[in-house]
Amino acid sequence: MPSVLWPATLVxxxxxxLGCGRVPSAGYGTVSGTIMAGPTCPxxxxxxxxxxxxxxxxxxxxxxxxxxxxWARSDVHGRYSVHVAPGTYFVAVQTPVWPRCPATRIxxxxxxxxxxxxxxxxxxx
Numbered sequence: 001m002p003s004v005l006w007p008a009t010l011v012x013x014x015x016x017x018l019g020c021g022r023v024p025s026a027g028y029g030t031v032s033g034t035i036m037a038g039p040t041c042p043x044x045x046x047x048x049x050x051x052x053x054x055x056x057x058x059x060x061x062x063x064x065x066x067x068x069x070x071w072a073r074s075d076v077h078g079r080y081s082v083h084v085a086p087g088t089y090f091v092a093v094q095t096p097v098w099p100r101c102p103a104t105r106i107x108x109x110x111x112x113x114x115x116x117x118x119x120x121x122x123x124x125x
Contacts, residue, residue, distance in 0.1 A: 029108035031061060031091065032081035033116040035074045037099045039124050054078030055101075055120055058094040062103070063087075084108055091116040098123050 038052030059080045061070040069089060072082040086108050093101035099120035108114050 027110050028083045028085055029110055029112050029114055030081060030083055031070075031089075031106060031108060031114045031116055032079070033091070033118065034078045035059060035080065035093055035101070035118050035120065036078055037120045037122050039122060042124055052119065055093070055095075055099065060092045060094060062090045062092055064090070086110045091118065093118055093120060095120065 041050035101120035
């Protein structure tokens, strides 16, 4: 996948859109989901659950060529939501090194919700 570029106009436009809470025209679709990281314990034991934890991070919606089409910030519960034009995209998470989050391919349809949950690998074994 090509390197991710952050054009100033895209970031400014995305912040404006997210800041006002406006919903784009009916021709757009909504991509939403949850970003989780796991495992979170080196050894999981019976009676001592070790649940995945929500990940607060930047979520990127990339075109097939790797261009950033939209982005959002997941909340403290790992939830995010963003509006994009219909098409085929990849949902990617921006992290330094760990956890590793595989990109997920999605197809967005106009005026329809698309769910994309990602589980990021913490590397704990």
